[in-house]
Amino acid sequence: MKDYQNLWVTLLSNKKYYKHKPLLTYKNQSYSFDLFLEKVRLLCNILLKQQEKIIAIQVSDPIHSLFLIVASLVAKKTYWMVNEEVIQSVNLNILKDVLIVDDQLYEHFIDSNDDAELPLSVKANISGFHPFCWVNSSGSTANHKITEYLYQGLLEDTLRQIRNNNITNNDRIDIVSSLNFSASLSSIFPVLYSGASLHLCDSTLDIIDFWRQEKITMTTLTPSLFRTLLKRRVSIDLPHLRFICLGGEEVFTSDILLFKKHFHKNQVLQLALASSETRMIGELKVKADTNDEYKEIKYQPIEGKKWIILDQNDEVEVEADEKEGRIAIQSHAIGHRYINSYDSFKQVDENTTLFISNDMGKIDQNGQLHFKGRSDNRIKIKGTFINLSEIEANLSLIESINDIAAIADSTYENLYVFVTTSSNGKDEIKRIIQASFPKLTYQLIILDKFPKTNSDKVDRKNLLKRVSSVEKVKDPYQNAWRKQFPLIDNFEGKHFFNDLGGDSLTSLSLITELEVVIGKELSPQLIYLYPTFEKLKDALYDSNTFNLIQVTEYSSFKENILFIPSIHGSHEQYRFIQESLKEKYNIYLLQYPLKENPSDKQFYSFSMLIQQCVSFLDQSNISFKAFIGYSLSGYITYEIAHLIQQQPSVFIIDTPIYEKQSLLMKVMNDSLKTLKIIKKNFFNSSELVISYKRLKRRIKQQYFHTSSNDVSIQTIHDYFFSFYAELLHSKIKVSTTTFPLGVFIANDQSFFSNDIKATYQWEKYSQNLLFKKTLTGNHGSILNKENSLSIAATIINELKEVTDYNNRILETALTKELIIDIE
Incomplete structure (x- = not known):
């Protein structure tokens, strides 16, 4: 395997292209090539001092991410773009050799002002075997998987892309999705290796306007985003845009028609058959002014990548134009392996890898690949075999439909067809489905817009979750029970759990479902205390209640104020405020359902608690003038007010916005260091005990300010992951809101540990901030x-001021209406 030039050397050789143009632009700011090199040099020197080989990049600013990506590669490290969801989904063992760089650590790096020159070692060539990056799959249809690319695989494919698409230093290439999306590789590295410029689209901008403003020449989009951009446009004038690549999702012939409708002359559409594991394995290039008709998409082969169609056993290669089967790709320019899985990748020889995909297809006599959808899209629903991709392809031909997703539930008993549409053509949609699949039973769901992943793909998991809001479940208790025993046709509440085939795993699953239904933590032992459905439901039913406690005597002449208590439900801390407000307002307190075990230190799931509070308050039919919350309940108060149907004023008392990563990452790193030392000294019991006690004492003193011996490392680890993993690790995400918000702040912040950086910049999220009072x-x-x-x-x-303002608005509106009536 050959060696490759260090990226630093490549950058220096391309410096000549940036004398009169910036390398990067973002949010109307330009970043010169010299500034870029300076940031990379500084960060590289710091990363060279770190022992970890993998640099996990989790910073919010994409420009900072690009600095870190290039610095990691120059330092001969492997980079990995991550977010909270990815970090939480991986096994802790994977993180042993990973340095997670968040915003706080990035600022610390930048503040170091290291002005040393790069060592000569960075200018040396790098082996093609060296890991280049880790790439996440989107997780839209499966669990997150992490693909490792070697230098050979990533760079060979990048150079092929530059050659085949005629990328030059005159090109202006964009990134419109998150850098976590693997498609960003097809923008970043062609720029760095060709001398082109890179332009990042701010999410607040209209993408068409962004293309026009930045004179973009090449773009990469998901098909669903492409359809959203164009289906509602009458005409588009983008003379500079010469090349559009669609990939990451299945493309349809209707996408070609849409392209030809809006683009002209020499503009090119590239339909890419690609994945996070292989990048592009097939393409179809279409010129806007071609007269060719495309009744089916047939992909052309990609240089250096061989298609293999496997038989039903995924073993024997199928002859061309014979039968369809799973598509395997053999190449030196694809991913090397999964980091967190062991299937799909096979090493053919030293330079070549075989990847067996979940995509189906066949190769015709002309050597073209006919894509037939994913293997997991071929399902049997109530006796009918269907291909979900085929349903989506047929519906894509309807002009008024913007987005389509056909999804089966986990039992394969129910099919849901989700669409967004610019008209009310429900009958037309049903007619097309009926013509193609006459025996198909399905439910059509029309949405205003589809949820999207960070990579702008349709979030199918999220769509399926929304089914519960479309279908009304008559008995959620029975629904939770029946999910465990789907083969039982004649369900009766008197059947015993064990008689139905229940075991310990089933009991855990059932308890988990019931916890969602009633919103409190339960013990699996309840299944054995109340072994039938009827007995268990009766035992749980009474505890499944929220309550509104009327703290003061009610008066119909007063407006209502609601206090949101802490997780433990106490409202004693509010007593002086309530006493002062009771003369003018009716005071209510929200009471949560009691936990099964009050001594249990585990916390509620905040996101679930908030949703349940909103549902309860919406059904209460009581209108509130204001919500008040203190500390952590201030977060709950803020999010409830954002989601509830009414829009009260909100007052939060000493509710800081925590830096999400600092504390959690510190605990994680210390825990991993502990595991490393324990493993290192495993065969020496005396050193093991000493190491364990020393580290346990240090972590306890640092995080709990105690040296008590009753807290173990595992307890510390579990404690932080049950509580701070939600709070600091983005399970709670602060929403942008318009309701009136008032913020009270304590001037003494010594309560918060140095590891928890508390800020009160609520103006970032509230568009109607009334005040911040210390x-x-x-x-x-x-x-x-x-x-x-x-x-x-x-x-x-x-x-009073809010009421006066609203009265003035109402008076003005009524006056205008009266004038109109008179005229």
Whole structure:
């Protein structure tokens, strides 16, 4: 296997192309080539000092991500773009040799001001066997998988792309999706190796306007995004855009028609058959002014990549034009292996890898590949064999349909066809499905828009979750029970759990389902205490309640204020505020369902709790003037107000916005270091005990400020992952809101550990921030009597101003309406 030039040397050789143009643009800012090299040099010097070989990049600014990507490669490290979901989904063992660089660590790196020159070692060539990057699959149809690319695989495919698509230093290439999307590889590295410029699209911009403004010449899109952009346009004038690549999802012949409708002359559409594991394995290039008709998409082979169609046993190669089967790809320019899985990749020889995909197809006598959808899209529903891709292809021909997704549930008993449409053509959609699949039973669901993954693909998992909001389940308890025993036709509530075939695994699954239904934690032992459906339901039913406690005597002449308590349900800390407000308002307190075991230190799932609160309050038919929450319940209050049907004013008391990663990453890294040392000294029991106790004591002192011996490393690890993994690891995501928001802040922030960076920049999320008021005290004392009186007075005054403002708006509207009537 050959060696490759270090990227730093390549960059220096391309410097001549950037004398009169920037290398990068983003949000109306340009980044010169010299500035780019300076940032890469600084970061590279720092990364060279780190022992970890994998650099996991989790920074919010994509420009900073690009600096880190290139610095990692120059330092001969392997880069990996990650987010919270990816980190949570992988086994901790994978993270042993990984350095996670978040925003805080990135700023620390930049502040180091390391001005040393790069060592000569970075200028040396790199073996083609060296790992280049880790790439995540989107996880839209399966669990997250991580593909490792070697230098040979990634660079050979990049150079092929530059040759075949005639990429030059005059091209202006964009990125419109997240850098976590593997398609970004097809933009970043062709730019760096050709001297072209890279332009990142701000998510707030219209993409068509962005193309026009930046004079983009080449773009890569998902088909669903392409359809969304063009189906609602009458005409598009983009003379600079010469090349559009569609990939990442299945493409249809209707996409070609859409392209030919909006583009002209020499503009080219490239339909790419590609995946995160292989990049592009087949293509069809279409010129906008061609008269050719495309009744079926037939892919041309890609240089250096061999197609193999396997038989039903995934073993024997099928002859061309004989039968369809699973598509395997043999090449030196594809992924090398899965990091977190062992299937699909096989090493043919030193330079060549075979990847067996889930895609189906056949090769005709002309050597063209006919793609036939994914193997997991071929299913049998109620006796009828169907191909979900075929349904989507047929519906894509309807002009008024923008997005389509045909999805079966996990039992393969129900089929759902989701669409977004610019008209009410429900009958036309049903007619087309009926003509192609006369025996098919399905449910048609029309949405305003589809949920998308970070890579702009249709989020099919999320769509299927929405079915529960479309279908009304008559008995959620029975639904949870029946899911465990789908083959039982005559379900009766008197059947015993064990008699139905239940075991320990089934009991865990059932308890998990029931926890979602009732919103509290349960013990699997309940299944054996109440072994029939009827007994278990009766035992749980009474505890499945939220309540509104009326703290003050009700008056129909007063408006209502709701206090959101802490997770433990106490409202004692609010007593001084409630006392001050009761003369003007009816005071209510939200009460959560009690937990089965109050001494249990595990916390509620915040996202689930918020959804349940919203559902309960929407059904209560009580209108509230304001919500009030303190500390963590301030987060809950804020998100409830965002989701609820009414729009009250919200007042949150010392509710900081935490830096999401700092504490969690520190705990993770310390835990992993502990595991490493324990493993290292495994065969020496005395050193093992000493190491364990020393590290346990250090972590306890650092995070719990105690040296007590009753807390183990595992307890610490579990504690933080049950609580902070949701709070700091983006399970709670602060929403952008328009309701009136008031923020009270304690001036003494000593309560928060240095590891938790607390900020109060709520103006980033609230578009209607009334005030930020600082009070004397720390987090624990902010609700003393003096502060509570001040808080209550501020709330009364602000609510009066909000009411006066709303009355003026209403008066103006009524006046205008009266004038119109008179005229």
